[in-house]
Amino acid sequence: MTDAEPAVADRAALADERETGLRASRVSRMIGGRLILDGVTVAPRTGETIGLLGPNGSGKSTLLRLLSGVLTPSSGVVTLDGLPLARTARRSAARRVAAVEQNAHTQTELTVRDVVALGRIPHRRAWAPMSAADLAAVAAALERAGLTDLADRSWHTLSGGERQRAQIARALAQEPTELLLDEPTNHLDIQYQLDLMELVAGLPVTTVIAMHDLNLAAMYCDRLVVLRGGRVVTEGTPDAVLTPSLIGEVYGVRAEVDAGPGYPVIRFLR
Known part of the structure; x- marks a missing residue:
């Protein structure tokens, strides 16, 4: 090897310096012979909160599933x-990337604490008991999501909004660096929507969040990506996009x- 040829480890280090975190580069996805996403690029900066906007059927959920690895790009x-x-490796990716989809169901009888503890699976060996670090992570996630008092309640007795908060807590217990959220404020009262977005925006993680509420997106997202028909229409700061x-x-x-207090305020007209 000559001096002009860096070692493999050096090349990997250089690649990491140039491109860190989770990103999608010109991804497309065909489903049932139909093009759902067409050449979409999303490149979050470390610690950034990106909002995915667009009408139903624009490809937001599909893009999140590609980012989470549930789907593979065409x-x-x-x-x-x-x-x-x-x-x-799946376990390595699962330690970094946490996803919360719109609806979660289970037929198993679980408590809220059990559901949140599922977020620790990538950090544990098979059949190993919960460690002190696992228990601390679960307790911290329950507290952050405002679910400590409901920890021993059955999952099946929760309201839709409480179930959504439990899923957020499960993702937080995973201690990810990248967080993917698909319409997390659905079914939540206004106060819980604001509380949840305050929580998400304040986390030390990189977040990509699909949203319908333009005002919430303007308030809490650093950057917006607008999709329509599976393509990116525009992207930029809320001031520039909305x-x-x-x-x-x-x-x-x-x-x-x-112009609002640091973000645009949208008022719809009849």
Whole structure:
């Protein structure tokens, strides 16, 4: 090997410096012969909260499933620290990437604490008991999600909003560096929506979150990616993206956008 040829380890280190975290590069996905996503790129910066916006059927949930590794791209690539996610060991990826989908169901009789403890599976050996670190992570996640008092309740007795908060807590117990959320504020009262978004935006993780509420997205997201028909229409800061013309083009509604306290405020018109 000559001086001009860096060692494999050196090349990997250089790649990590150039590209860290989770990203999708020109990903497309065909489902049932239909193109659901078409050449989408999402490259979150470390610690950033990105909001995925767009009407139903625009491809937001599919993009999140590609980022989580549940689906594989028909073309393009999803990478974690510059390496294809598909070639990353599942346990290693699961320690880094946590996903919360819109609806979660189980027929098993579990307590809220049991559900949250599922987030520790990637950190434990098979059949190994919970360690002190596992128990501490579960307790911290329950507290962050405001579920400590419900920890011993049956999952099946929870309301829809409480179940969603339990799933958030399960993801937090995973202690991820990358968090993927699909409509996490669904079924939540307004106060819980605000509390949840405050929690998510304040976490020391990189977050990609699919949303319908434009005002919540404006308040809590650092950057927005707007999808329509499986393609990216635009991306940028909430101030740059959420304009009356963009809202009219993508959602087909009239709106006024005013300057709020550090973020735009959208008012829809009849």
